[in-house]
Amino acid sequence: MIENASILFNKITHGVYVIGVANGSEQNAFTAAWVMQVSFEPPMIAFSINPEHYSYKLLQASGVCTVNVLGQDHLAIAAHFGRSGVKEKMTTYCWQAGKSEAPVLADSLAYFDCKLSHFSDAGDHKIAVCEVINSAELNSGWPLLYSQTGNMDGSSDLYKT
Numbered sequence: 001m002i003e004n005a006s007i008l009f010n011k012i013t014h015g016v017y018v019i020g021v022a023n024g025s026e027q028n029a030f031t032a033a034w035v036m037q038v039s040f041e042p043p044m045i046a047f048s049i050n051p052e053h054y055s056y057k058l059l060q061a062s063g064v065c066t067v068n069v070l071g072q073d074h075l076a077i078a079a080h081f082g083r084s085g086v087k088e089k090m091t092t093y094c095w096q097a098g099k100s101e102a103p104v105l106a107d108s109l110a111y112f113d114c115k116l117s118h119f120s121d122a123g124d125h126k127i128a129v130c131e132v133i134n135s136a137e138l139n140s141g142w143p144l145l146y147s148q149t150g151n152m153d154g155s156s157d158l159y160k161t
């Protein structure tokens, strides 16, 4: 048990990303902060995903995803993709299919198109370890920081204190 867990964990620096997933003709995306580069060669990215997310089912089935980097002006995008059970979640913002077929968000600063390597267990989440197969810068700007999203993800209630 950690005292003031939500305050202490908020001191760990994260950016804010939209993880795009697709399986066949179906696409979805969710906002994620727990994302990091984990290898130079091959280039790899890992992110933590709650297995109850709808996106997890698509990722598990297809093994493809994109990691889209949000910028300072993208709080509304973070909030949109941070909601679950949204009907037609993919119709509000422009996207196109990447090389992997997973959706690339046109507004993002940069994207990484990925193939899932494997999942590892991490408590109530799974770590998706992915190989980057394509990437590009789409727009200029400074990345959005997780600390700037306040309690948008409702995480302050999730720590057992």
Ligand SMILES: Cc1cc2nc3c(=O)[nH]c(=O)nc-3n(C[C@H](O)[C@H](O)[C@H](O)COP(=O)(O)O)c2cc1C
Pocket: 016, 028, 029, 030, 031, 032, 033, 034, 035, 048, 049, 050, 052, 053, 054, 055, 056, 078, 079, 081, 082, 083, 084, 085, 086, 146, 149, 152, 153
């Ligand atoms: C700022 C922010 C950061 C988030 N970070 C993560 C994360 O790193 N991992 C995760 O599994 N969910 C994270 N979430 C929660 C998901 O985005 C949210 O539950 C989403 O609705 C899941 O969508 P889906 O069920 O359509 O896949 C975050 C939400 C917000 C707003």
